[in-house]
Amino acid sequence: MPGLMFSRRRRYEEIAESIREHLDEKIADLIEHGMTLEDAQRTAHLEFGDITVIEQRSREVWQWPVLDSLRIETEDALHRMLHAPRFTVIALLILGVAIGANTMIFSLLNGVLFKPLAYPHSERLLAVNHQSQxxxxxxxxxxxxxxxxxxxxxxxxxxxxxxxxxxxxxxxxxxxxxxxxxxxxxxxxxxxxxxxxxxxxxxxxxxxxxxxxxxxxxxxxxxxxxxxxxxxxxxxxxxxxxxxxxxxxxxxxxxxxxxxxxxxxxxxxxxxxxxxxxxxxxxxxxxxxxxxxxxxxxxxxxxxxxxxxxxxxxxxxxxxxxxxxxHLAPNLLPLKTQVLGNVQSSLWLLLVAAVLVLFVACANVANLLIAQIEVRCDEFALRYVIGGTRKDFSATILVESALIGIAGSIIGLLLAYGALHIIVRFEGADIPRIRDIAITPLVWFFNATVALVTCLLIACAPILQSTGLHLEGLLQEHRDVERQSRKGWIAARVLVTLQVALSVVLLVCSGLMFRSVRAMLRVSPGFTQPENIQTFGFYIPESQIPDTSPDLVIHKDQKLLETLAAIPGVSAVGLGRSVPMDKNSYQNPVYVQKHLEEKGEVPPSRPFNFVAPGFFSALGTRLIAGHDFTWGDIYSRKPVVIVSKAFASQYWPRAENALGQKIRVTSTDTWREIIGVSDDVRYDGVKDPAPAIVYWPLVMDNFAGQEHKLQRATVFAVRSRTARTQAFLEDIQQQVGNVMPNIPLANVETLGELYTKSMARTTFTLVMLCVFAGMALALGTLGIFSVIAYSIAQRPRRLPPSAGSVARRPSVLEMSIRQGMSLTLPGIAIGLAIAFVAMRFMPVSLFGVSAHDPVTYVTTAWAVAVAALLGCYLPARRVASSESLERASNQV
Structure with missing residues (x-):
């Protein structure tokens, strides 16, 4: 590039020298024809015209005018940005965070939804399932x-x-x-x-x-x-x-x-x-x-x-x-659909939220640029006098916006990369295909596209503002300054109202999600203090105890339960085939005596669990009727069973009515008497209804077509306040080794951790929505702060001379609040109206709260109003200080 510039400069010098040579030859020729030197010079200049213009036009042959103009505008814009560090830093941070949020969410969408599965011909792969209504x-x-x-x-x-x-x-x-x-x-x-x-x-x-x-x-x-x-x-x-x-x-x-x-x-x-x-x-x-x-x-x-x-x-x-x-039927799904599950709605919701944050950020930066234009009115007026056009002013603003947008996109890309690294490493969001999430060329393209759109969005309002400047009036001793300020004030008001409206929409969305999660946490899962329940998997292989000795397997289970109960601090122990929320249950149809189906009908399918005495006590699950199994029931193969409240309520009006009733799985099974009814347990997570579950003994005869049914793979639940600690886990491992040497533990985690995992995706969605809503609210408040500060800054010049310092303080505060609320209240109203309509189509299902929950809408309105008052009060307090008022009085 330096070589190119040097070559062009040398060419310009050659052009100027050639023009002078032609002019000198013309003068010499006129002198030979009898003219004096002065007349020859005058005549030659008249024939040639303006030498400066000729040189400029000759140079244009060797120029790229657009590129040169762009280079000059870029250099000037960079110079101005470097000499306005506060404006530059604020604008870049606002856009960087907003663009970074969009880039991060799009990376999630790309890795999870858009990318094909990493298998050959993945579009032809199917998941083969079956269904029976x-x-x-x-x-x-x-x-x-x-x-x-x-x-x-x-x-x-x-x-x-x-x-x-x-x-x-x-x-x-x-x-x-x-x-x-x-x-x-x-x-x-x-x-x-x-x-x-x-x-x-x-x-x-x-x-x-x-x-x-x-x-x-x-x-x-x-x-x-x-x-x-x-x-x-x-x-x-x-x-x-x-x-x-x-x-x-x-x-x-x-x-x-x-x-x-x-x-x-x-x-x-x-x-x-x-x-x-x-x-x-x-x-x-x-x-x-x-x-x-x-x-x-x-x-x-x-x-x-x-x-x-x-x-x-x-x-x-x-x-x-x-x-x-x-009436079985195949239920074939694209394998990708099976893998993704229902995550799509959450990701699309987050992308919409991120886009709204970007709009708020663009409006905020556009306001900052409008303020910059107001400050630079004299510059534009001077450029107008020396030949500048409004098109040139628009180009200047567009170049500045492009530089801010490009720098913001780079910052956003770096922030997105860091955020994605944390999400992938954390793996606590329950997002499928998390290994496929990365910054790819498509993400780069998306980031560049967002940068381009951002440049256009933040430039629109400032360009319209610049084209409306009355430049001629500005040259006449600033007689139209107030009119220019009024135009800038109107544009800023519109943008701030837009920011407030979008902030309200995001706050309503995050508020509904927050109330949904809160409602989930209030739902009783059917067990208590899950963080104090240590669970681990345990399996007695047939190679150690054959199926011909089922009582010995049960004896080992019982012995281990008694040994674990003797550990200091343990208050209850139990075991079953599965524990709540471990995604390890299966189901079958269950016949209820005296409620036989019509010929050709099949009874509903019910989830099964196989448990030992003490299981309900260990979980903290109440038996609302009847009693628990006893070890005598287990060893004697007594045909007994326990059902959940949800199961009993489908057949009998009261839980007590279920006691003494009998159920079985197949037509040749032994009828088993219901001896207890447990409280409902949310086995599939608190968001799903409690299943109508059936609890069978660990070992049974003549069950589901099997002569002997023995549950070898079990999950132990040990209740203790020292759960999760390394010392407690070492005690458990030691006691297990004493009863069954060479049997390792599996899936060692607390029930609280399982509970947290069951809500991981909902929690992740809530956290991201709250972050986005908080960003939008902060930006909206910043927008109000900026506009009010700008308005107050113009106020001292217009204060009447009779206004004393005692009267001015309430005047400034009242003006700030009045103007701030005139921006905020319309924005709140517009935002609430948009939210009221949009929340009906919210892709993520809510829990325990309506999409039009009045508490959420009212709370959002109050939160935005309070934030707006803060944005009004801070600049007013600053300007209304005694020192500022004294300076204003001196100016008057």
Whole structure:
């Protein structure tokens, strides 16, 4: 660039020299024809014209006028910004934070919603589910029988793969540990395009029930347990009491869908020869053939359901009519839709909120620019005299706005990067696909687009203000100064009112979310003091105690409960198949005696839990009727059961009426007497209604078609004020080791942590909305402060000479409040009207509060009014001080 400028300067000098040479030649020629020197010079100049203009026009041939003008404007704008540091810093911070908020939320949207899943042909991947309206099943997975039929006879899928999650103990030469396991059929990983880092994937032979036991290691577990040794392939590892050959290590970037990463992958090993109908405990994915639609695949699989009924037998105690009456139907979804769940509404709401913050920020900066224009009226008037046009003034303002917008976007990008890093590291927002969130080229493009839009938005009002300046009047001893100020005042008023209105909308939205969360926290979850309930998973493998000795398994559970109860500070202990909010329950239809369904009907499906005596006491759940199980009930296999209040209320008017009634799962099961009714527990989170749950004993005979039902995998709940502490966890581990050596604990966390996780996404949405609303309110207050301060700054010159200092203080305060409220009240009214309409379409469902909750609207109006009064009072107090008033009097 310096070389280019030097070359252009030299060319300009050559042009000037050439013009002088031509002029000198003309003068010499006129002298030769008899003219005097003076006459020759005068004649030559008249013929040539203005030499300066000729030089300028000649130079333009070697110029880029637009670029040169832009360069000059940019340099001047930078100079002005550097000499107005307060204005520059405030404007950049306002826009940086607002643009950063938009960039951050768009990054979330891009990573979560817009990006395709990181699998080959991800647009053709499906989640295979089933539904039964009759039984109340909305999203069942897949059964082994349907898996076999679909894979063998479908005509619309390239392949289908089943999977399930489990937790098993890894034992052997090192310290035993409980690890997360992914069970898959042989086609599951190939559907996702997985290639092993070492070794090979499962084949159909590995997935056969009589083949050798094999296992795949994930990359982190390979590094953790085997130190990344390359000789791991072919070695054995004991998983779940079974020795298995390691046949592969998966790549470092392997993540199964959007679920918690497993440590080991095991083959499903379903036995087709012994498979019966039912058992929808697994999940499945599939890939459409090219050119096949989702509807075609659904129709194809629906046609195969009767084939499964004819091919496979029913389990003991369940008739063919039962399965026909379910009216099962495939429920196929794009895999991405299944992964995302219902997060879309929350993210779109946050983006709308961020955009509103950006509008408020733009209005605020536009106000600052308008104030700058008022200060620079003399500059514009002088430029107008020497040939400047209003178009030039608009270009000046646009360049300044562009510099502010570009710098703000850079700051915003840096802030967004930091915020995203915190969100991804924290992982507490319950956002799916959080690993895919990053600053990508699309995010860069979005940031640049926002910067461009921001430049235009903040420039519009100042440009209109500059075009309305009466420049001729300004040159006549400032006779029209007040008129210019009045025009700037009107523009500022409009922008401040807009800021207030948008702030009100955001505050109403965040207020409704706050009241929703508050309502959730007031809902009794059905348990007490969850932060004092330590939970952990425990599994007694069949390799240690076989199924032929169920009483020994129960005895170990009882012994461990008694040992844990002896730990100092423990007030109650219990165990069950699951605890509230751990997402580990399953359900089945339940028949109620004396409430038999009509022929062809299926009773509603109910969630199940299998518990031991003391479970309700450990959770702090009340038994509102009847009594708890006893160990005598457990060991004697007494046919008893406990139901929740929600279950009882669907059949009997009072909870006490349920006592003595009988229920069962299949038509050949033993009828089991209801001996207790528990208070409702929000197993799926406080936002969802309490389920009508059924609590069965840990071990039973003749249950759900099984001769013996034994619950091996359990979750212990230990109530103590020292829960979460390292010393308490060490005591638990020691007592477990004393009862069952080499049995590791799994999922060690408090019930309070599970409770917090169940509200994580709602809490994240609330926090972000409150941040955005707080930003908008602060900016709105700043806008009022700026306008009032500007108005007061113009006031002293217009005070009448008779106004004394005693009278002036209330006059200034009254003027400030009057003018501030004239901006605020219309903004509040407009904002409330917009919010009243917009909240009806709020994408995030509210809980325990109406979208038109009057408390929220009134509180918002008061909050904005108080903030506005503060914005009025501060500049008034500053200007109305005795020193300021004395200076004003001197000026008068």
């Amino acid at each position: 009759q039984a109340g099943f909305k999203n069942m997975g897949i059964s082994p029988s349907l898996y076999f039929i679909y894979r063998e006879q479908n005509t619309t899928l390239t392949d289908i793969g089943a999977y399930d999650h489990d937790e098993l103990d890894v034992t052997g030469s090192t310290i035993p540990e409980r690890v997360r396991v992914l069970d898959v059929t042989d086609g599951t990983l190939p559907l996702l395009g997985v290639s092993p880092f070492q070794g090979r994937l499962f084949t159909q032979k590995d997935d056969s029930p009589n083949s050798a036991q094999t296992v795949l290691l994930t990359y982190p577990y390979w590094q953790k347990r085997f130190g990344g040794t390359s000789s791991v392939i072919g070695r054995s590892i004991t998983v779940g009491g079974v020795s298995r050959e390691i046949i592969a290590v998966l790549p470092q970037d392997f993540h199964f869908l959007d679920q918690q990463d497993p440590s080991l992958i095991l083959p499903m090993r379903w036995d087709r020869s012994t498979t019966t109908l039912g058992n929808f405990n697994a999940n499945a994915i599939a890939m459409l053939k090219p050119g096949v639609s989702l509807q075609q695949a659904t129709t194809n699989l629906a046609g195969l359901l009767p084939v499964a009924l004819k091919t496979f037998s029913t389990p003991a105690g369940i008739s063919d009519d039962f399965y026909r009456s379910l």
